Amino acid sequence: MADNEKNIYINMYDNETDKAFTKSLENMVKQLVACSMPLNFHIEALKCQSIIMRTKLIRQLKHRKEHRGKKIKEVDITIEDFIKIIPLEEYKEIWKENYESYIKKLEEAVRETAGDILLFNNKPIDARFHPACGGSTENSENVDGNVIQYLRKVLCSYCQDSPYSLNYQDIPIEKIEEKLDVKLTSNHVLRDIPIYNMIEDIVRDKQGRVIKVRIGEKEFSGREIVELLDINSTRFGWQPQIIRFFSIGKGDGLGLCQYGANAMAEKGMSAEQILKYYYTGVEIKAIRGSCINKPLKGKLIMVDPAHGGKGGEGHTGRQGLEEKDINLSISLYLEKELQDLGAKVFLTRNEDKIVHLEDRARMANDIMPNFFISIHQNYFSHPSKSGTEIYYFKGDMAAKELAKEIMKALTEDLKTLDKGIKPADFFLLRSVIVSSIHVEVVYISNPIEETMLMDADFRKKAAKSIAKGLVNFYRYV
Numbered sequence: 001m002a003d004n005e006k007n008i009y010i011n012m013y014d015n016e017t018d019k020a021f022t023k024s025l026e027n028m029v030k031q032l033v034a035c036s037m038p039l040n041f042h043i044e045a046l047k048c049q050s051i052i053m054r055t056k057l058i059r060q061l062k063h064r065k066e067h068r069g070k071k072i073k074e075v076d077i078t079i080e081d082f083i084k085i086i087p088l089e090e091y092k093e094i095w096k097e098n099y100e101s102y103i104k105k106l107e108e109a110v111r112e113t114a115g116d117i118l119l120f121n122n123k124p125i126d127a128r129f130h131p132a133c134g135g136s137t138e139n140s141e142n143v144d145g146n147v148i149q150y151l152r153k154v155l156c157s158y159c160q161d162s163p164y165s166l167n168y169q170d171i172p173i174e175k176i177e178e179k180l181d182v183k184l185t186s187n188h189v190l191r192d193i194p195i196y197n198m199i200e201d202i203v204r205d206k207q208g209r210v211i212k213v214r215i216g217e218k219e220f221s222g223r224e225i226v227e228l229l230d231i232n233s234t235r236f237g238w239q240p241q242i243i244r245f246f247s248i249g250k251g252d253g254l255g256l257c258q259y260g261a262n263a264m265a266e267k268g269m270s271a272e273q274i275l276k277y278y279y280t281g282v283e284i285k286a287i288r289g290s291c292i293n294k295p296l297k298g299k300l301i302m303v304d305p306a307h308g309g310k311g312g313e314g315h316t317g318r319q320g321l322e323e324k325d326i327n328l329s330i331s332l333y334l335e336k337e338l339q340d341l342g343a344k345v346f347l348t349r350n351e352d353k354i355v356h357l358e359d360r361a362r363m364a365n366d367i368m369p370n371f372f373i374s375i376h377q378n379y380f381s382h383p384s385k386s387g388t389e390i391y392y393f394k395g396d397m398a399a400k401e402l403a404k405e406i407m408k409a410l411t412e413d414l415k416t417l418d419k420g421i422k423p424a425d426f427f428l429l430r431s432v433i434v435s436s437i438h439v440e441v442v443y444i445s446n447p448i449e450e451t452m453l454m455d456a457d458f459r460k461k462a463a464k465s466i467a468k469g470l471v472n473f474y475r476y477v
């Protein structure tokens with residue numbers, strides 16, 4: 001896995017606390033594994049759970065992006081669908097003396113599967129799991145009504161030693177009546193109603209006394225029952241008070257059986273073998289760049305380094321820095337950034353030469369990019385004026401939105417002053433028929449900002465912020 005793919009950050013929203021926060025994907029996976037599988041399980045089972053929880057996160061992330069109708073600003077996923085997560089430190093109270101070893105194991109399971117998710121037809125699967133299946137998992141249509149090709153029934157004898165292999169619960173009739181909101185016949189005597197396989201073949205005399213009755217395999221006279229069970233009279237009936245319910249397994253039976261996975265791991269099977277056993281036909285792959293790291297895939301962006309050549313109308317700083325050179329430098333960095341994010345990029349110039357405004361507009365109108373972005377540095381007669389300014393063609397709401405995102409990114413990352421986004425009627429903004437903006441990064445006329453512009457890292461950072469603004473724009477439109 002490439003380095004840049006290891007640190008994927010996601011913006012999250014917690015419904016319960018109404019808080020938004022940013023978290024690294026891998027740390028999130030750790031927390032989700034901690035609260036969804038016992039940590040005394042085998043490391044390979046914990047690896048399975050890590051891959052499952054990561055798949056759930058990525059699937060939700062993709063799902064959100066595909067439903068752009070809702071404008072959920074700043075949020076990639078919400079954690080409403082997940083089990084209540086708590087910070088790892090709080091497990092000290094729960095795991096006690098096992099805390100250190102469990103954390104070590106958890107970190108190993110997550111690290112060794114870093115980036116891995118479950119795919120079917122190249123899409124993250126709905127990675128369902130349950131504590132114990134009790135003999136076989138389920139076909140999805142028997143639970144949810146939908147046929148899902150990778151959620152097929154598989155036999156599983158592995159969970160037979162789980163605490164859920166066979167359970168019974170004794171539930172009083174009144175409780176059943178209350179929970180199910182039904183009336184059972186508990187308050188009158190089941191005088192002559194047999195309970196099959198228990199009390200049958202009841203014969204009474206005219207006075208209602210039991211002459212004979214079969215209980216279990218044996219036939220008894222009424223008198224024998226009275227003596228053996230110490231009942232007051234042969235005029236008796238019966239009345240069930242408690243029903244014992246039996247259950248095998250725990251959960252809905254879809255997908256991975258956790259206790260089964262643990263038993264398979266203890267038999268020496270790998271996480272991959274286990275996952276492929278419970279999820280039919282899936283693949284395990286590291287998250288591909290295109291999954292979330294290429295958010296500008298398919299976008300055409302035209303970057304316009306303003307001015308250029310001898311006698312262009314660009315500004316010159318008090319220390320001699322030329323605007324045209326800075327514009328070109330930032331634009332070239334921006335080209336690289338945008339390409340890395342998956343966009344196709346065109347430049348109106350890639351060297352120090354004169355390109356007339358009409359030609360720049362013609363290039364844009366031939367290519368029809370998604371956005372046309374002019375890069376400038378500002379100038380004012382008084383040296384103290386500073387900050388970032390962005391113009392958009394009046395009435396172009398998409399350009400205005402993009403300007404907002406870029407302004408936010410630039411002022412936050414470069415710590416420059418927000419001088420506002422403004423509608424304008426400049427020649428290029430007017431002549432370019434696609435959405436276009438004009439970015440004045442900082443004031444070349446301000447010696448402090450001129451000095452900042454001399455630093456290649458600053459110019460690179462500026463390019464990165466503009467690219468970030470574009471990503472944020474596309475994330476929510």
Ligand SMILES: [Zn+2]
Pocket residue numbers: 132133134135136156157158159160257259260
């Ligand atoms: Zn099972």
Ligand SMILES: [Zn+2]
Pocket residue numbers: 306307314315323376377
């Ligand atoms: Zn300029």
